[in-house]
Amino acid sequence: xxxxxNYEDIGKIAKIKNVMAVYLFRGGFNKLPAYIKIRVFREGxxxxxxxxxxxxxxxxxxxxxxxxxxPLITKYTEKIFQHA
Numbered sequence: 001x002x003x004x005x006n007y008e009d010i011g012k013i014a015k016i017k018n019v020m021a022v023y024l025f026r027g028g029f030n031k032l033p034a035y036i037k038i039r040v041f042r043e044g045x046x047x048x049x050x051x052x053x054x055x056x057x058x059x060x061x062x063x064x065x066x067x068x069x070x071p072l073i074t075k076y077t078e079k080i081f082q083h084a
Contacts, residue, residue, distance in 0.1 A: 034065040034066035034069060035073065037062045037066075038062060038066055041059055041062070
């Protein structure tokens with residue numbers, strides 16, 4: 001699964017048959033940690049959505065991955081702030 005993030009090609013991207021959604025975001029989406037991906041959906045701007053089900057599944061997968069690691073993130077964050 002590729003997430004296309006180059007905003008300069010939005011017109012071309014919209015015509016590609018297998019593109020399911022386009023969000024305005026710069027960077028390599030697939031390489032981002034789950035907590036940043038969540039921010040993309042929460043704070044980003046959807047430009048083109050051709051398949052709502054695909055987008056819903058993607059959001060669910062990202063949220064599921066985030067919730068798996070949330071206890072570790074919380075523990076790490078608490079440890080950092082204890083030493084600050």
